[in-house]
Amino acid sequence: MAKVGFIGAGKIGQTIAYSAMVSGAVDEAVIYDIIPELPEKYEHELRHAFATRGIKLEVLGTNSLDDVSGMDIIVISAGKPRKPGMSRRDLFVDNAKIMIDLGNKLPAKNPGAIYLMVANPVDMMASVFMKYSKQFTISAGDQVETMRMRSFIAKKLKLPVSAVDGFVGGEHGEDAVVLWSTVKIKGQPVDKYNVNKDEVTDYVKKIPGEIIRVIGGTTWGPGTIIADIIKAFALNENRVMSIATPREYEKEIIHVSAPTVVGSSIGPSLETLLDEKDRWSLNASMKDFYEVYKDNLKQLEQTMKA
Numbered sequence: 107m108a109k110v111g112f113i114g115a116g117k118i119g120q121t122i123a124y125s126a127m128v129s130g131a132v133d134e135a136v137i138y139d140i141i142p143e144l145p146e147k148y149e150h151e152l153r154h155a156f157a158t159r160g161i162k163l164e165v166l167g168t169n170s171l172d173d174v175s176g177m178d179i180i181v182i183s184a185g186k187p188r189k190p191g192m193s194r195r196d197l198f199v200d201n202a203k204i205m206i207d208l209g210n211k212l213p214a215k216n217p218g219a220i221y222l223m224v225a226n227p228v229d230m231m232a233s234v235f236m237k238y239s240k241q242f243t244i245s246a247g248d249q250v251e252t253m254r255m256r257s258f259i260a261k262k263l264k265l266p267v268s269a270v271d272g273f274v275g276g277e278h279g280e281d282a283v284v285l286w287s288t289v290k291i292k293g294q295p296v297d298k299y300n301v302n303k304d305e306v307t308d309y310v311k312k313i314p315g316e317i318i319r320v321i322g323g324t325t326w327g328p329g330t331i332i333a334d335i336i337k338a339f340a341l342n343e344n345r346v347m348s349i350a351t352p353r354e355y356e357k358e359i360i361h362v363s364a365p366t367v368v369g370s371s372i373g374p375s376l377e378t379l380l381d382e383k384d385r386w387s388l389n390a391s392m393k394d395f396y397e398v399y400k401d402n403l404k405q406l407e408q409t410m411k412a
């Protein structure tokens with residue numbers, strides 16, 4: 107069990123917090139947001155839900171960041187979401203400023219905590235938060251795409267989702283890549299089945315935009331999936347998940363997803379087990395991430411100086 111801080115009580119923050127709490131992974135939770143009364147009223151909602159389920163859990167909703175103290179893991183979903191038609195990378199400067207502010211404030215009261223980034227562009231926000239806070243930070247990365255991929259293939263082949271294994275890697279979002287060498291159906295290589303790979307890739311890239319267009323944001327999918335990352339950490343499950351852990355590239359810390367063991371310690375990454383083509387895709391993704399990240403950091407520094 108873990109003490110979990112949730113920074114941001116918007117659509118995705120609420121869904122992750124609820125899902126993590128009812129999964130039995132959390133023994134104490136503090137939920138913080140800047141909107142007056144929002145976390146406090148959300149706390150009431152949670153207490154009502156726990157009453158019917160008989161869940162015993164310490165929970166506090168607050169507008170004071172000082173209350174986020176002594177946490178084991180801090181989940182950051184504070185920040186602007188995409189509007190229809192926007193790319194995640196369009197959010198970089200606005201959300202990076204929030205990460206720098208939080209990165210300056212959170213570590214003092216949370217020694218040893220690990221940070222799980224959710225706000226977009228999620229991998230770049232993890233890198234910014236880690237650069238400024240100097241704290242170990244992971245990104246929810248492509249575990250969300252991984253479950254989108256598995257669910258789509260299962261539906262197409264009319265199989266239970268438990269029959270489909272495999273991972274999506276690279277940067278979360280439009281540039282994520284299906285790591286086909288990891289994809290197995292009933293334990294067999296994907297090529298033994300009639301799977302249209304382009305259709306799978308297209309679905310994984312486009313479905314979040316479609317959900318945002320109609321529903322206004324993605325919540326239940328990523329909310330449950332990211333709660334499972336917290337659960338894997340809190341209950342030391344050692345589950346393999348496609349999250350992004352920090353890695354050095356051209357002297358910069360960057361975050362790009364690969365299948366990784368998630369327990370009370372994070373890692374190792376299993377990317378050495380990928381075939382050559384998938385390793386090449388991951389390397390290409392890192393290079394692309396680095397180029398864009400470097401330009402975005404420059405733009406951020408300019409706006410901070412102005």
Ligand SMILES: NC(=O)c1ccc[n+]([C@@H]2O[C@H](COP(=O)([O-])OP(=O)(O)OC[C@H]3O[C@@H](n4cnc5c(N)ncnc54)[C@H](O)[C@@H]3O)[C@@H](O)[C@H]2O)c1
Pocket residue numbers: 113114115116117118119138139140141183184185186187188197201204223224225226227228246247250323324325328
């Ligand atoms: N990684 C993923 O898979 C994934 C999935 C869904 C959403 N997201 C991202 O998560 C972020 C939040 O999305 P949402 O749909 O919940 O948006 P939202 O607008 O519903 O919620 C954002 C919340 O952040 C709060 N906030 C802003 N600045 C803050 C600060 N400095 N401290 C604390 N709270 C602050 C806002 O008050 C708001 O309640 C977006 O960047 C979105 O793109 C990521």
